[in-house]
Amino acid sequence: MNNQGFFITIEGPEGAGKTTVLSDVVSQLTAQGYNIVSTREPGGIRISEHIREVILNNDYTEMDGRTEALLYAAARRQHLVEKITPALNDNKIVLCDRFIDASLAYQGHARGLGIDEVLSINEFAIGKLMPDLTLLFDLEPSIGLKRIAKHDEREKNRMDAESLAFHELVREGYQEVVKRYPNRIHVIDASKSQKEVTSDVMDVMKKSLESRMN
Ligand SMILES: Nc1ncnc2c1ncn2[C@@H]1O[C@H](COP(=O)(O)OP(=O)(O)OP(=O)(O)O)[C@@H](O)[C@H]1O
Numbered sequence: 001m002n003n004q005g006f007f008i009t010i011e012g013p014e015g016a017g018k019t020t021v022l023s024d025v026v027s028q029l030t031a032q033g034y035n036i037v038s039t040r041e042p043g044g045i046r047i048s049e050h051i052r053e054v055i056l057n058n059d060y061t062e063m064d065g066r067t068e069a070l071l072y073a074a075a076r077r078q079h080l081v082e083k084i085t086p087a088l089n090d091n092k093i094v095l096c097d098r099f100i101d102a103s104l105a106y107q108g109h110a111r112g113l114g115i116d117e118v119l120s121i122n123e124f125a126i127g128k129l130m131p132d133l134t135l136l137f138d139l140e141p142s143i144g145l146k147r148i149a150k151h152d153e154r155e156k157n158r159m160d161a162e163s164l165a166f167h168e169l170v171r172e173g174y175q176e177v178v179k180r181y182p183n184r185i186h187v188i189d190a191s192k193s194q195k196e197v198t199s200d201v202m203d204v205m206k207k208s209l210e211s212r213m214n
């Protein structure tokens with residue numbers, strides 16, 4: 001367990017429903033009296049949101065893979081120092097939309113930089129702080145990309161615009177990450193309805209939060 005708080009991350013491919021379900025879960029847990037801090041990566045605080053704009057900018061097609069991995073790690077470092085660690089020290093439950101596993105799957109596996117190499121730059125950024133629990137939303141990438149395409153208000157960013165083959169490698173990368181951390185990561189079937197996914201996520205989170213009390 002991290003300090004006195006509890007650190008939960010949500011992971012998965014584009015359009016898997018992470019943001020939508022996270023918002024439902026935050027409402028339900030807050031109504032049940034849990035003290036929640038909800039955040040996202042890359043971003044969550046001023047400097048990291050600026051780094052997000054650079055990484056996801058569609059104009060920067062020339063960005064080198066290692067530069068990309070280092071920028072995600074830099075954004076993560078600042079986010080951790082300014083927001084995640086203080087919240088955990090304050091006994092809060094931190095729910096974060098993506099964290100280190102996204103770097104391992106996207107940069108480590110899909111970009112081909114190597115999961116061990118990306119893990120090692122992230123260890124420099126975050127030290128020993130790993131999530132207590134991770135929910136991996138598993139979904140066929142083509143379905144997630146179709147979900148996003150249906151909604152015009154969501155602007156396609158530099159990562160969304162990658163090929164379907166890249167997004168299939170991301171899914172494969174997440175499967176590799178699950179093999180490394182089978183006790184921490186729970187796979188959620190994100191092809192179900194929003195209501196069912198929210199209910200599955202709530203079940204896993206509640207079990208984990210309750211066992212932390214004992
Ligand atoms: N279970 C679901 N079934 C069908 N559509 C869904 C489901 N969950 C979310 N959606 C819709 O799919 C779209 C993408 O959802 P959302 O933004 O939550 O995904 P995401 O995983 O956060 O994506 P990204 O990581 O790319 O930002 C939204 O329009 C949302 O309303």
Ligand SMILES: Cc1cn([C@H]2C[C@H](O)[C@@H](COP(=O)(O)O)O2)c(=O)[nH]c1=O
Nearest residue numbers: 041042072098099102103106107159160
């Ligand atoms: C943290 C993190 C994210 N990514 C990718 C995953 C998505 O394509 C974008 C973030 O956009 P979202 O709409 O907020 O999901 O960035 C990554 O490649 N590596 C990471 O470490």
